[in-house]
Amino acid sequence: MEAKTKDLWVFIETNEDGSPKKVGLELLNPGRMMADKQGGKLVAVVIGDNVAESVEQAGIYGADQVIVVEGPEYKQYTTDAYVKALYHLTEKYGPTTIMIGATNNGRDMGPRFSSRVKTGLTADCTSLDIDEETGNVAWTRPAFGGNLMATIMCPDHRPQCGTVRPGVFKKPEAGENKAEVIKEEFHVAPRPSRGCQRGSW
Amino acid sequence: MNILVCVKQVPDTTQIKIDPVKHTLIREGVPAILNPFDGYALEAAARIKDKDPGTKIVVVTMGPPQATAVLKECVGIAADKGYLVSGRTFGGSDTLATSYILSHAIKKIEETEGKFDAIFCGKQAIDGDTAQVGPEIAEWLDLPQVTYGLEIEATEDGFKVQKEAEDGMQVIGIKSPCLITFTKPSFDPRYPTIKRKLMANKAKFETLGDDFDPTMDAANYGLNGSPTHVKKSFTPPVKSGGMKIKEETGEESAKKLAKILVDNNIV
Structure with a gap:
């Protein structure tokens, strides 16, 4: 996919009550530094149900823009609905970078999304920077059970994507909320016909 | 029931040591093992077969020719058949490229083995630790997925999967065909039996080489077909x-x- 902007997106995963998971807010910290180096906006992408609190927090913690997809079908995470929504937004806005918290859901959604876009994804990063020479994101992550660190780049495909381990970065300082909020109406069938419904054991 | 289990031969990362001078991994003498998470996926398939003995379990691995050792190990444990995907042009593939090759290999294997009701994978391999290849295969094949599976039961039209979530456990119903990745359950996988080991020693495994599917686009695999590249590696x-x-x-x-x-x- 072509990048239409130099914007960096941080996916804000939400809880069932619509509040943000901490890792999304944490990522706004390195996100700010990288968005500035990339010369684009820092955008928070919030998907969930009743997400007013998440939208507000994303603004307080430094997002320039918040893109919101809201609906009861997003209350609980499902691979199908979330990947469809994120794909739709990516196609429409064309960010250059997407960061996703490496929670269980983030690591379920990330590879499904990146392979739909046919772009690169670096898993479970613990350190982030912009490569000075090329301007690409330099994603650093442990491998071999933590015995080795590798720095990975995705030079020719956009958006360049990574999942980032929770707890590695601190939340940025809270500030004045100046974020522009964009509400996207995008809805999917609440119960995908092919399953993935909650049940009991 | 027809189940495919994707497995990988990995170095036993618990036995890897760091060269104190060069700060590189010492790979010599590190045993190559079946990726433990793939072992849990195989165990899940074996438990389905325990209840439904008509179940066929096929294993597939991608890697160098010596990776047949893990296919043999899987037959010793529970698998009925195994396939090796191995080609020089496949080398250097990242997760997206690997999943592209494997998704084509799976379609090829289905020509012989029939459609799979489910594809089981380990959550991740202990060398790369990415947890990406499973969901990526599911995307190429347009299958629904459940990740972080712990236990599984067959239902009328699919499976009931108990999965690990950050805040506890979830039970997900999923229709067949589907792809499920497994993490460490609360029980130990079974060991091979002597009888099955002897059988495994005689087993022959078909290899899908570089040209197994002429419709594959070389721009999608190998080092040059991989969107991600390792820029550098270092010891932490x-x-x-x-x-x-x-x-x-x-x-x-x-x-x-x-x-x-x-x-x-x-x-």
């Missing part, structure tokens, strides 16, 4: 010992800890 710095808080009284220690947590935006 030794972790420092943490921080000790020991004030006069417990209350003072707690206050100091709370202040540090607040000052650092941790709580």
Whole structure:
């Protein structure tokens, strides 16, 4: 996919009550530094149900823009609905970078999304920077059970994507909320016909 | 029931040592093993077969020719058949490229073995630790997925999967065909039996080589077909010992800890 902007997106995963998971807010910290180096906006992408609190927090913690997809079908995470929504937004806005918290859901959604876009994804990063020479994101992550660190780049495909381990970065300082909020109406069938419904054991 | 289990031969990362001078991994003498998470996926398939003995379990691995060792091990444990995907042009593939090759291999294997009701994978391999290839195969094949599976039961039209979530356990119903990745369950996978080991020693495995599917686009695999590239690798710095808080009284220690947590935006 072509990048239409130099914007960096941080996916804000939400809880069932619509509040943000901490890792999304944490990522706004390195996100700010990288968005500035990339010369684009820092955008928070919030998907969930009743997400007013998440939208507000994303603004307080430094997002320039918040893109919101809201609906009861997003209350609980499902691979199908979330990947469809994120794909739709990516196609429409064309960010250059997407960061996703490496929670269980983030690591379920990330590879499904990146392979739909046919772009690169670096898993479970613990350190982030912009490569000075090329301007690409330099994603650093442990491998071999933590015995080795590798720095990975995705030079020719956009958006360049990574999942980032929770707890590695601190939340940025809270500030004045100046974020522009964009509400996207995008809805999917609440119960995908092919399953993935909650049940009991 | 027809189940495919994707497995990988990996170095036993618990036995890897770092060269103290060159700061590189010492790979010599490190045993190659079946990726433990793939072992859990195989165990899940074996448990379905325990209840439904008509179940066929096929395993597939991608790697160099010596990776047939893990196919043999899987037959020793529970698998009925195994396939090796191995080609020089496949080398250097990242997760997206690997999943592209494997998704084509799976379609090829289905020509012989029939459609699979489910594809099981380990959550991740212990060398790459990405947890990406499973969901990526599911995307190429347009299958629904469940990740972090612990236990599984067959239902009328699919499966009921108990999966690990951050805040506990979830039970997900999923229709067949589908792809499920497995993490470490609360039980140990079974060991091979002598009888099955003898059988495994005689087993022959078909290889899908470079040209197994002429419709594959070479721009999608190998080093040049991979969107991600390793720029550098290095050994991590030794972790420092943490921080000790020991004030006069417990209350003072707690206050100091709370202040540090607040000052650092941790709580």
